[in-house]
Amino acid sequence: MLAVTAARFSDDDPLSGLELGERPSPLPPPGWEVVHVRAAGLNHHDLWTLRGVGVPPERLPIVLGCDAAGVTSDGREVVVHAVVEEEDGDASILSERYDGTHAEVVVVPSANLVDKPPELSFAEAACLPTAWLTAYRMLFVQGGLRPGQRVLVQGAGGGVATAAIALARAAGMKTYATSRSEDKRRQALDLGAHEVFESGARLPERVDGVVETVGAATWAHSLRCLDPGGVVVVAGATTGADPPADLRRVFYRQLRVVGSTMGTRAELVDLLRMLSATGVRPAIDTTMPLADAAAAYARMAAGDVFGKLVLTPG
Numbered sequence: 001m002l003a004v005t006a007a008r009f010s011d012d013d014p015l016s017g018l019e020l021g022e023r024p025s026p027l028p029p030p031g032w033e034v035v036h037v038r039a040a041g042l043n044h045h046d047l048w049t050l051r052g053v054g055v056p057p058e059r060l061p062i063v064l065g066c067d068a069a070g071v072t073s074d075g076r077e078v079v080v081h082a083v084v085e086e087e088d089g090d091a092s093i094l095s096e097r098y099d100g101t102h103a104e105v106v107v108v109p110s111a112n113l114v115d116k117p118p119e120l121s122f123a124e125a126a127c128l129p130t131a132w133l134t135a136y137r138m139l140f141v142q143g144g145l146r147p148g149q150r151v152l153v154q155g156a157g158g159g160v161a162t163a164a165i166a167l168a169r170a171a172g173m174k175t176y177a178t179s180r181s182e183d184k185r186r187q188a189l190d191l192g193a194h195e196v197f198e199s200g201a202r203l204p205e206r207v208d209g210v211v212e213t214v215g216a217a218t219w220a221h222s223l224r225c226l227d228p229g230g231v232v233v234v235a236g237a238t239t240g241a242d243p244p245a246d247l248r249r250v251f252y253r254q255l256r257v258v259g260s261t262m263g264t265r266a267e268l269v270d271l272l273r274m275l276s277a278t279g280v281r282p283a284i285d286t287t288m289p290l291a292d293a294a295a296a297y298a299r300m301a302a303g304d305v306f307g308k309l310v311l312t313p314g
Contacts, residue, residue: 001025002313003103004293005061006095009052015301017050019061020293026099028107034073035080035108039126039287040101041067042300042309043159044238045093054096065102065311066094069116069125077116079272080108081265082129093130093262102293104313114268117276127282127308128271130262131159135167136271137263138211138233145231147172149208152225154178154218156188156196157306160235162283164211165191170278176203178218187306191283209233216240223249231256283307289314 001023008017028034046064049055055062066082080101082094094100094108116125138160139145145168153164156179168175169192177193178201179185185196197203199218206227212218215237222232223246234257250257263271275281285307288296296309 001104002290003063003099004065004290005063006050006055007061009050009057009060011051014047014050015294015297018064018294018297020291023063023103025105026107031110032107033110033113035068035070035078035106035113036072037068037070037101037104037106037313038122039069040065040290040311041126041130041159042296042311043067043130044236044300045130046095046102046297047301049095059097062095063099063101063103063106064095065100067126067129068101068106069122070106072113076113077118077122078113079116079125079268080106080129081112081114081268083262083264084109084112102290102311104290112265114265114272117272119276120272120281123284123287123310123312124282126310127159127284128275129268131308132163132167132282133263133268133271134235134260135160135163135211136274137267138235138260139164139167139171139209141263141267142258142260143209143211143231143233145171145173145209148174150174150176150205151209151211152176152178152203152207152222153193153211154199154222155214155238156193157181157184157303158213158238159308160213161211162188162191162307165193166280166283167274169193170274170280176207178221184306187283206230213237214239216243219243220246223255226253226255228253229255231258233258233260235260285309287312
Protein backbone atom coordinates (compact mmCIF):
# COMPACT_ATOMS: atom_id res chain seq x y z
CA MET A 1 0.00 0.00 0.00
CA LEU A 2 1.04 3.61 -0.55
CA ALA A 3 1.67 5.43 2.75
CA VAL A 4 3.15 8.62 4.19
CA THR A 5 5.61 7.93 7.00
CA ALA A 6 7.72 9.79 9.50
CA ALA A 7 11.13 8.26 8.84
CA ARG A 8 13.22 10.77 10.80
CA PHE A 9 12.74 13.62 13.25
CA SER A 10 13.86 17.20 12.73
CA ASP A 11 12.75 20.17 14.81
CA ASP A 12 14.29 22.66 12.37
CA ASP A 13 13.09 21.00 9.15
CA PRO A 14 10.27 18.60 9.99
CA LEU A 15 9.34 17.96 6.36
CA SER A 16 12.78 16.44 5.75
CA GLY A 17 11.66 13.36 7.69
CA LEU A 18 8.57 12.71 5.57
CA GLU A 19 8.71 9.79 3.15
CA LEU A 20 6.12 8.55 0.66
CA GLY A 21 6.33 4.97 -0.57
CA GLU A 22 5.05 1.43 -0.53
CA ARG A 23 4.57 -0.37 2.80
CA PRO A 24 3.19 -3.82 3.58
CA SER A 25 -0.57 -3.81 4.01
CA PRO A 26 -1.34 -4.17 7.74
CA LEU A 27 -3.03 -7.19 9.27
CA PRO A 28 -5.59 -6.51 12.01
CA PRO A 29 -5.03 -8.09 15.44
CA PRO A 30 -8.05 -9.55 17.25
CA GLY A 31 -10.68 -6.89 17.88
CA TRP A 32 -9.35 -4.60 15.14
CA GLU A 33 -10.62 -4.00 11.59
CA VAL A 34 -9.22 -3.01 8.22
CA VAL A 35 -10.49 0.30 6.84
CA HIS A 36 -9.89 1.18 3.20
CA VAL A 37 -9.26 4.90 3.43
CA ARG A 38 -11.36 7.09 1.14
CA ALA A 39 -10.21 10.39 2.64
CA ALA A 40 -7.78 11.46 5.36
CA GLY A 41 -7.42 14.89 6.93
CA LEU A 42 -4.16 16.68 7.78
CA ASN A 43 -3.53 18.21 11.20
CA HIS A 44 -0.69 20.13 12.83
CA HIS A 45 -0.29 17.05 15.02
CA ASP A 46 1.32 15.45 11.94
CA LEU A 47 3.99 18.16 11.84
CA TRP A 48 4.63 17.78 15.57
CA THR A 49 5.18 14.07 14.99
CA LEU A 50 7.82 14.89 12.37
CA ARG A 51 9.48 17.08 15.01
CA GLY A 52 9.63 14.10 17.38
CA VAL A 53 6.85 15.12 19.74
CA GLY A 54 4.96 12.17 21.25
CA VAL A 55 6.78 9.44 19.34
CA PRO A 56 10.05 7.81 20.49
CA PRO A 57 12.70 7.11 17.82
CA GLU A 58 12.32 3.34 18.19
CA ARG A 59 8.80 3.54 16.68
CA LEU A 60 10.09 4.92 13.38
CA PRO A 61 9.10 4.61 10.64
CA ILE A 62 5.46 5.19 11.51
CA VAL A 63 2.57 6.08 9.22
CA LEU A 64 1.35 9.63 9.78
CA GLY A 65 -2.24 10.87 10.03
CA CYS A 66 -4.97 10.92 12.68
CA ASP A 67 -8.18 11.38 10.68
CA ALA A 68 -9.89 9.11 8.20
CA ALA A 69 -13.19 8.09 6.69
CA GLY A 70 -13.45 4.95 4.64
CA VAL A 71 -15.00 1.56 4.05
CA THR A 72 -14.54 -1.64 6.06
CA SER A 73 -13.97 -5.01 4.43
CA ASP A 74 -17.70 -5.77 4.69
CA GLY A 75 -18.69 -2.51 2.98
CA ARG A 76 -19.60 -0.38 6.00
CA GLU A 77 -18.93 3.35 5.54
CA VAL A 78 -17.23 4.65 8.68
CA VAL A 79 -15.49 7.53 10.37
CA VAL A 80 -12.45 6.61 12.48
CA HIS A 81 -12.23 7.89 16.05
CA ALA A 82 -8.53 8.66 16.41
CA VAL A 83 -8.02 7.99 20.14
CA VAL A 84 -6.96 4.40 20.88
CA GLU A 85 -7.67 3.32 24.45
CA GLU A 86 -5.36 0.79 26.11
CA GLU A 87 -6.30 -1.85 28.67
CA ASP A 88 -4.23 -0.06 31.33
CA GLY A 89 -6.28 3.12 30.86
CA ASP A 90 -3.62 4.87 28.82
CA ALA A 91 -4.49 6.30 25.41
CA SER A 92 -2.76 7.48 22.27
CA ILE A 93 -3.73 9.11 19.00
CA LEU A 94 -3.27 7.23 15.76
CA SER A 95 0.26 7.83 14.41
CA GLU A 96 1.73 8.01 17.94
CA ARG A 97 1.79 4.32 18.92
CA TYR A 98 0.00 2.76 15.98
CA ASP A 99 0.26 3.50 12.26
CA GLY A 100 -1.94 6.36 11.17
CA THR A 101 -4.36 7.16 8.39
CA HIS A 102 -2.25 8.71 5.61
CA ALA A 103 -2.25 5.47 3.70
CA GLU A 104 -4.49 3.45 1.45
CA VAL A 105 -5.37 1.16 4.38
CA VAL A 106 -5.46 1.60 8.17
CA VAL A 107 -6.27 -0.88 10.93
CA VAL A 108 -8.08 0.34 14.04
CA PRO A 109 -10.01 -1.14 16.97
CA SER A 110 -13.57 -2.04 16.02
CA ALA A 111 -14.77 0.16 18.89
CA ASN A 112 -13.21 3.19 17.15
CA LEU A 113 -15.49 2.94 14.12
CA VAL A 114 -18.55 5.19 13.84
CA ASP A 115 -21.09 4.98 11.03
CA LYS A 116 -20.64 7.77 8.49
CA PRO A 117 -23.88 9.65 7.88
CA PRO A 118 -24.81 9.24 4.21
CA GLU A 119 -25.30 12.99 3.81
CA LEU A 120 -21.61 13.63 4.58
CA SER A 121 -19.00 13.03 1.90
CA PHE A 122 -15.90 11.02 2.78
CA ALA A 123 -13.79 14.20 2.53
CA GLU A 124 -16.12 16.07 4.90
CA ALA A 125 -16.20 13.18 7.36
CA ALA A 126 -12.40 12.92 7.31
CA CYS A 127 -12.14 16.50 8.65
CA LEU A 128 -13.98 15.70 11.86
CA PRO A 129 -12.14 13.29 14.23
CA THR A 130 -9.38 15.69 15.34
CA ALA A 131 -9.99 19.39 14.60
CA TRP A 132 -13.78 19.39 14.60
CA LEU A 133 -14.09 17.03 17.53
CA THR A 134 -11.59 19.18 19.46
CA ALA A 135 -13.66 22.30 18.72
CA TYR A 136 -16.90 20.54 19.70
CA ARG A 137 -15.45 19.46 23.05
CA MET A 138 -13.95 22.91 23.69
CA LEU A 139 -17.24 24.71 23.17
CA PHE A 140 -19.85 22.39 24.59
CA VAL A 141 -18.09 20.08 27.06
CA GLN A 142 -15.04 21.80 28.56
CA GLY A 143 -16.32 25.32 27.96
CA GLY A 144 -19.92 24.54 28.88
CA LEU A 145 -21.07 27.31 26.53
CA ARG A 146 -24.74 27.62 25.66
CA PRO A 147 -26.93 29.12 22.93
CA GLY A 148 -27.19 32.88 23.30
CA GLN A 149 -23.78 33.29 24.89
CA ARG A 150 -20.86 35.12 23.28
CA VAL A 151 -17.68 33.44 22.10
CA LEU A 152 -14.39 34.66 20.66
CA VAL A 153 -12.41 32.35 18.38
CA GLN A 154 -8.76 33.35 18.12
CA GLY A 155 -6.75 32.73 14.97
CA ALA A 156 -9.38 32.10 12.29
CA GLY A 157 -7.96 29.90 9.56
CA GLY A 158 -6.72 26.86 11.45
CA GLY A 159 -8.73 23.66 11.48
CA VAL A 160 -9.91 23.94 15.10
CA ALA A 161 -10.69 27.64 14.78
CA THR A 162 -12.73 27.28 11.59
CA ALA A 163 -14.65 24.41 13.15
CA ALA A 164 -15.33 26.44 16.30
CA ILE A 165 -16.70 29.36 14.28
CA ALA A 166 -19.10 27.15 12.34
CA LEU A 167 -20.22 25.14 15.39
CA ALA A 168 -20.67 28.18 17.63
CA ARG A 169 -22.81 29.96 15.03
CA ALA A 170 -24.87 26.82 14.41
CA ALA A 171 -25.45 26.51 18.17
CA GLY A 172 -26.88 30.05 18.39
CA MET A 173 -23.91 31.84 19.94
CA LYS A 174 -22.80 35.39 19.16
CA THR A 175 -19.56 34.55 17.41
CA TYR A 176 -16.52 36.81 17.07
CA ALA A 177 -13.26 35.82 15.36
CA THR A 178 -9.80 37.29 14.92
CA SER A 179 -7.02 36.88 12.39
CA ARG A 180 -3.97 38.79 11.22
CA SER A 181 -5.03 38.07 7.64
CA GLU A 182 -7.70 40.16 5.90
CA ASP A 183 -8.51 37.21 3.62
CA LYS A 184 -9.02 34.87 6.59
CA ARG A 185 -11.20 37.43 8.35
CA ARG A 186 -13.40 37.61 5.27
CA GLN A 187 -13.56 33.82 5.08
CA ALA A 188 -14.47 33.67 8.78
CA LEU A 189 -17.51 35.84 8.01
CA ASP A 190 -18.48 33.39 5.28
CA LEU A 191 -18.24 30.57 7.85
CA GLY A 192 -20.70 32.29 10.15
CA ALA A 193 -18.79 34.72 12.38
CA HIS A 194 -20.98 37.70 13.24
CA GLU A 195 -18.00 40.08 13.34
CA VAL A 196 -14.26 39.73 12.70
CA PHE A 197 -11.30 41.72 13.96
CA GLU A 198 -7.57 42.02 13.60
CA SER A 199 -5.66 40.08 16.22
CA GLY A 200 -5.61 42.02 19.50
CA ALA A 201 -8.36 44.46 18.51
CA ARG A 202 -10.92 45.66 21.01
CA LEU A 203 -14.24 43.83 20.77
CA PRO A 204 -17.62 45.64 20.98
CA GLU A 205 -18.42 43.67 24.15
CA ARG A 206 -16.85 41.15 26.49
CA VAL A 207 -17.48 37.47 25.83
CA ASP A 208 -18.44 34.43 27.89
CA GLY A 209 -15.82 32.16 26.37
CA VAL A 210 -12.68 32.16 24.24
CA VAL A 211 -11.48 29.33 22.00
CA GLU A 212 -7.69 29.59 22.29
CA THR A 213 -5.30 27.60 20.08
CA VAL A 214 -2.79 30.34 19.24
CA GLY A 215 -0.99 30.70 22.57
CA ALA A 216 1.46 33.44 23.49
CA ALA A 217 0.51 35.86 20.71
CA THR A 218 -3.16 36.07 21.74
CA TRP A 219 -3.18 35.02 25.41
CA ALA A 220 -3.32 38.51 26.95
CA HIS A 221 -6.08 39.50 24.56
CA SER A 222 -8.07 36.35 25.38
CA LEU A 223 -8.05 37.18 29.09
CA ARG A 224 -8.91 40.86 28.54
CA CYS A 225 -11.92 39.95 26.40
CA LEU A 226 -13.63 37.78 29.02
CA ASP A 227 -16.56 38.84 31.13
CA PRO A 228 -16.13 38.15 34.87
CA GLY A 229 -16.61 34.43 35.39
CA GLY A 230 -15.79 33.68 31.75
CA VAL A 231 -13.78 30.75 30.46
CA VAL A 232 -10.84 30.45 28.09
CA VAL A 233 -10.52 26.93 26.70
CA VAL A 234 -7.03 26.04 25.51
CA ALA A 235 -6.22 23.30 23.02
CA GLY A 236 -3.05 24.59 21.41
CA ALA A 237 -0.19 27.05 21.57
CA THR A 238 1.19 27.43 18.06
CA THR A 239 2.93 30.73 18.88
CA GLY A 240 4.36 29.64 22.22
CA ALA A 241 3.25 27.91 25.39
CA ASP A 242 4.59 30.22 28.11
CA PRO A 243 2.91 33.64 28.01
CA PRO A 244 2.57 35.72 31.21
CA ALA A 245 -0.26 34.16 33.19
CA ASP A 246 -1.77 37.48 34.35
CA LEU A 247 -2.93 35.81 37.55
CA ARG A 248 -4.32 39.02 39.06
CA ARG A 249 -6.83 39.29 36.24
CA VAL A 250 -7.63 35.56 36.53
CA PHE A 251 -8.47 35.63 40.24
CA TYR A 252 -9.94 39.14 40.41
CA ARG A 253 -12.40 38.46 37.60
CA GLN A 254 -12.84 34.82 38.64
CA LEU A 255 -11.90 33.56 35.19
CA ARG A 256 -11.59 29.89 34.34
CA VAL A 257 -8.73 28.47 32.30
CA VAL A 258 -9.58 25.00 31.00
CA GLY A 259 -7.46 22.64 28.94
CA SER A 260 -8.97 20.42 26.28
CA THR A 261 -7.66 17.68 24.00
CA MET A 262 -9.51 15.75 21.32
CA GLY A 263 -12.83 14.19 22.40
CA THR A 264 -14.54 10.89 23.12
CA ARG A 265 -16.18 8.48 20.70
CA ALA A 266 -19.58 9.44 22.12
CA GLU A 267 -18.82 13.12 21.44
CA LEU A 268 -17.85 12.23 17.87
CA VAL A 269 -21.26 10.57 17.46
CA ASP A 270 -22.93 13.73 18.81
CA LEU A 271 -20.86 15.90 16.46
CA LEU A 272 -21.92 13.82 13.45
CA ARG A 273 -25.55 14.11 14.53
CA MET A 274 -25.20 17.87 14.92
CA LEU A 275 -23.83 18.23 11.40
CA SER A 276 -26.58 16.02 10.01
CA ALA A 277 -29.26 18.07 11.80
CA THR A 278 -27.89 21.55 11.05
CA GLY A 279 -26.41 21.16 7.59
CA VAL A 280 -23.09 22.60 8.82
CA ARG A 281 -20.13 21.23 6.86
CA PRO A 282 -16.37 21.51 7.31
CA ALA A 283 -14.53 24.12 5.30
CA ILE A 284 -12.17 22.20 3.02
CA ASP A 285 -9.29 24.23 1.63
CA THR A 286 -8.05 21.62 -0.86
CA THR A 287 -8.38 17.92 -1.60
CA MET A 288 -5.16 16.37 -2.93
CA PRO A 289 -4.10 12.86 -4.00
CA LEU A 290 -2.16 10.81 -1.47
CA ALA A 291 0.70 10.78 -3.96
CA ASP A 292 0.98 14.58 -3.49
CA ALA A 293 1.15 14.36 0.30
CA ALA A 294 4.51 16.16 0.47
CA ALA A 295 3.00 19.24 -1.20
CA ALA A 296 -0.01 19.12 1.15
CA TYR A 297 2.26 18.95 4.19
CA ALA A 298 4.32 21.87 2.86
CA ARG A 299 1.17 23.98 2.48
CA MET A 300 0.11 23.17 6.02
CA ALA A 301 3.57 24.02 7.37
CA ALA A 302 3.52 27.36 5.52
CA GLY A 303 0.17 28.24 7.09
CA ASP A 304 -1.38 29.21 3.76
CA VAL A 305 -4.59 27.30 4.48
CA PHE A 306 -8.15 28.12 5.48
CA GLY A 307 -10.00 25.07 6.70
CA LYS A 308 -8.81 21.53 6.13
CA LEU A 309 -6.45 19.82 3.72
CA VAL A 310 -7.64 16.35 2.73
CA LEU A 311 -5.79 13.46 1.08
CA THR A 312 -7.56 10.89 -1.10
CA PRO A 313 -6.19 7.60 -2.47
CA GLY A 314 -6.53 8.54 -6.15
